[in-house]
Amino acid sequence: MRYGWLLFLFFLSCKSKTSVDNIIHNAIVYTVDSLFSVEQALAVKEGKIVATGSNADILNNYTAGTITDAGGKSIYPGFIDGHGHFYGYAMALNSVDLIGAISWEECLQRISAFVSRRSIEPGEWITGRGWDQNDWDIKEFPDSKKLDSLFPQNPVYLSRIDGHAAIASQAALAIAEIKAGEKIIGGLIEVKNGRLTGVLIDNAMGRVAGMIPSADRVSAEDNFLEAQENCFAAGLTGITECGLSRQRAAWLDSLQQAGRLKMKMTIMLSEDPVDYLPGTVYKTGRMHIAGFKLVADGALGSRGACLLHPYSDKPDWKGFLLGTEAYYREALSKIFDSPFQAYTHAIGDSANRFILDTYAGLLKGGNDRRWRIEHAQVVAPEDFKKFGDNSVIPSVQSTHATSDMYWAEERLGPERVKGAYAFKKLAEQNGWLVLGTDFPVEDISPFKTFYASVARKDVKGYPATGFQVDNALTKEETLRGMTIWAAKGSFEEKEKGSLEKGKWADFIITDTDIMTCPPEQVLQTKVLATYINGEKVYEAAGALK
Numbered sequence: 074m075r076y077g078w079l080l081f082l083f084f085l086s087c088k089s090k091t092s093v094d095n096i097i098h099n100a101i102v103y104t105v106d107s108l109f110s111v112e113q114a115l116a117v118k119e120g121k122i123v124a125t126g127s128n129a130d131i132l133n134n135y136t137a138g139t140i141t142d143a144g145g146k147s148i149y150p151g152f153i154d155g156h157g158h159f160y161g162y163a164m165a166l167n168s169v170d171l172i173g174a175i176s177w178e179e180c181l182q183r184i185s186a187f188v189s190r191r192s193i194e195p196g197e198w199i200t201g202r203g204w205d206q207n208d209w210d211i212k213e214f215p216d217s218k219k220l221d222s223l224f225p226q227n228p229v230y231l232s233r234i235d236g237h238a239a240i241a242s243q244a245a246l247a248i249a250e251i252k253a254g255e256k257i258i259g260g261l262i263e264v265k266n267g268r269l270t271g272v273l274i275d276n277a278m279g280r281v282a283g284m285i286p287s288a289d290r291v292s293a294e295d296n297f298l299e300a301q302e303n304c305f306a307a308g309l310t311g312i313t314e315c316g317l318s319r320q321r322a323a324w325l326d327s328l329q330q331a332g333r334l335k336m337k338m339t340i341m342l343s344e345d346p347v348d349y350l351p352g353t354v355y356k357t358g359r360m361h362i363a364g365f366k367l368v369a370d371g372a373l374g375s376r377g378a379c380l381l382h383p384y385s386d387k388p389d390w391k392g393f394l395l396g397t398e399a400y401y402r403e404a405l406s407k408i409f410d411s412p413f414q415a416y417t418h419a420i421g422d423s424a425n426r427f428i429l430d431t432y433a434g435l436l437k438g439g440n441d442r443r444w445r446i447e448h449a450q451v452v453a454p455e456d457f458k459k460f461g462d463n464s465v466i467p468s469v470q471s472t473h474a475t476s477d478m479y480w481a482e483e484r485l486g487p488e489r490v491k492g493a494y495a496f497k498k499l500a501e502q503n504g505w506l507v508l509g510t511d512f513p514v515e516d517i518s519p520f521k522t523f524y525a526s527v528a529r530k531d532v533k534g535y536p537a538t539g540f541q542v543d544n545a546l547t548k549e550e551t552l553r554g555m556t557i558w559a560a561k562g563s564f565e566e567k568e569k570g571s572l573e574k575g576k577w578a579d580f581i582i583t584d585t586d587i588m589t590c591p592p593e594q595v596l597q598t599k600v601l602a603t604y605i606n607g608e609k610v611y612e613a614a615g616a617l618k
Contacts, residue, residue: 090136093118095578095607098128100143101586105150105556105571109549115148117578120606125572146601147586149552150571151310151579152519153559156447156468156509159312159338160321161236163300164288165513169201171231173208177215180204180231181223188224195226198245198285202513205234207374207480214263217242217271230281235372235514240271241281249280259395261377275371275395297328301336305611307517308600310579311337313468313509313563315416315447316366318343329359335605337579339563341366341416346407354412358606363563364414366447367404368395370424373450373477373484378421381453385486392421402431409435414563415444416468422453422492429459436463443564445507448473451485451493461502466562468507469496471525471546472515478531478540490541496526497544500554507562508554519555520587520598526551528592548588578607582616 098114104125114131116123124131169187174180184201193199206212220229220242228245232238241249246269253264260276262269273281288296304312317325317340328334339361342349346365355362370392371377376384379392394401401417408415415432419425425446432444441464449460449467460467474494482490500506510522521532526546529539539545546554560570569577585598601616602609 090134091116091123093123093135093137095139095141096131096135096137097141097143097148097582098131100146100148100582102148102572103150103552103588104573105553106573115572115578115580117604117607120578120608122572122574122576122578124574143582147583147588148572148580149308149583149587150556150569151581151603151605152308152555153311153313153337153570154309154509154512154517154519155313155507155554155559155562156315156470157312157512157517158236158316158514159297159300159304159314159336160317160325162513162517163296164293165202166296166299167200167288167292169199169231170203171201172203172205172234174204176209176211177204177206177219180215181219184220184229184231185223188227193227197227199224199227199229200231200285201229202232202236203234204231204240205374212480214238214270214272215240216265217269220271228284230285232278232282233372233375235374237278237372237377238272238274238375239278239281241273242271243269245281245284246271248284251277251280258397259393274375275377275393294328294333297325297334301334302611303517304336305603306600306613308519308581308583308603309336309517310581310603310605311339311559311569313339313341313363313507313559315341315418315511316343316368317341319349322360322362326357326360329357335359335608335610337569337605339363339565346404346411346413350407350411350413352411352413361563361565364416365404365408366416366418367401368418369401369428370394370419370421373420373481376484378451379424379427380421380451380485381423381426382489384484385489386483391423394424394427398427401428402434405431405435409442414442416447417445418447420448420450422451422456422489425449425452426456429456429463429465432465433459433463436465438463440464443562445562448511449499451489452495452499454492457492457495457498457502460499464503466503466505466507467496467499468509468562469494469499470509470511470515471496471522471551472510472531474529474540475525475531476515478536494541495544496546500546500550505558505561506554507559508551509559520595522555523548523551523587524592524595526554527595530592532596534593552588578604580604584616 095117102112112125116135229242261274263272370379445466557570603611
């Protein structure tokens with residue numbers, strides 16, 4: 074009789090448990106909620122977090138068809154890249170990879186190998202990206218002469234690492250009908266001794282880039298899927314895509330609707346808001362068209378960033394805005410009268426000041442419009458407070474600091490560089506900021522973002538004491554910047570970015586606890602599994618038994 078009563082109680086307890094789809098326990102669960110709570114287990118149903126808590130809490134109160142023992146591994150909200158270029162990254166998979174080339178000669182060797190490997194025919198376009206003259210012994214822009222001699226019948230277009238300069242072969246320049254001596258607002262066509270060198274900066278690039286044939290739909294979709302897999306393997310479940318046309322956004326949306334692309338995307342439209350607005354906000358479970366991206370200036374590496382005072386290594390040059398001041402004022406005024414956000418690329422201290430002041434004239438103090446400045450790389454000391462005064466959100470990329478630190482002082486000088494890559498000071502203005510990578514300008518890895526934010530070192534561990542370490546972020550600030558703050562940067566913090574009841578179950582499992590391990594170990598971290606809406610979209614081979 075006693076055993077029968079115990080059996081009855083056992084079945085009663087089983088029936089009282091809530092049924093969910095998935096339980097993961099025996100983990101270190103960083104919820105990234107307001108208290109930065111750390112739990113042991115979580116339960117998921119219909120793609121959303123039902124509960125987090127101790128192992129006992131979850132296992133005693135929930136039952137599931139799939140129960141996973143995480144073996145003491147760490148769980149984080151899925152990383153959200155607050156500023157990246159998924160579309161461009163995918164398209165670049167069919168181009169020559171020039172990242173890390175230590176000379177122009179090495180670039181040419183890589184191009185030749187690519188042409189041979191892909192059996193490129195005469196007349197066919199050759200594209201590539203990633204060269205950086207700052208990594209070469211001779212830190213000067215290349216010339217197209219050798220390019221022309223190697224590939225006389227092929228139009229060639231090679232974009233610089235930052236996407237703000239390119240070199241094109243004479244065949245490509247001819248197709249675009251570019252002539253020596255032409256002037257372009259917000260751009261530069263380089264000429265030496267009356268001859269085109271092939272170097273194009275900022276707005277001049279579009280003349281050639283616009284002539285490159287689009288990839289066919291089948292191969293492009295394959296690229297998207299490969300890019301997505303790379304994102305999942307890196308722990309990314311979402312990205313703020315920085316600058317897409319409506320047509321490209323619609324293409325990605327169609328793939329999401331068909332269930333092929335599961336990556337979540339927040340889109341900054343590259344459309345001219347003056348022409349587009351008024352328009353309507355578009356939002357599905359995986360895509361959010363949140364606002365418009367304006368580009369105020371170029372990049373520091375190609376000396377296109379707009380500075381208040383001349384470059385230290387080019388005393389007659391201050392860079393330039395890419396459009397007229399009147400254009401930016403009109404565009405931002407149009408956005409202000411709409412439900413959309415403004416996202417403006419600004420690198421130099423002059424560009425940042427102009428955009429901050431233009432924002433201030435519209436926002437007029439504290440607000441919750443969440444207008445952003447993308448990069449905010451060089452800021453004059455007196456301008457930092459303007460972020461807080463008008464609730465302007467800095468969206469920064471930590472690995473830009475550790476990539477640029479080798480030559481940034483040469484461009485800016487010892488005093489001005491102190492206001493560059495000042496992430497801690499920027500974070501203090503509103504109490505939060507957005508972190509991203511700007512991939513493929515930088516590596517896709519969020520762990521490199523984490524390491525650069527906290528240690529202020531590159532992957533080689535340089536410099537030993539860190540680069541301007543007074544602007545390092547804490548581990549908690551960094552994790553928030555890659556998750557909940559990245560979501561908040563586009564008004565999405567109520568649905569993702571933390572592991573809390575009712576939010577989408579976007580999370581990752583890693584083999585290393587990046588919150589407690591020595592900073593150097595962060596770079597060796599492996600993602601064991603990635604989940605979006607509770608669905609496992611990636612698992613490393615043999616990761617979870």
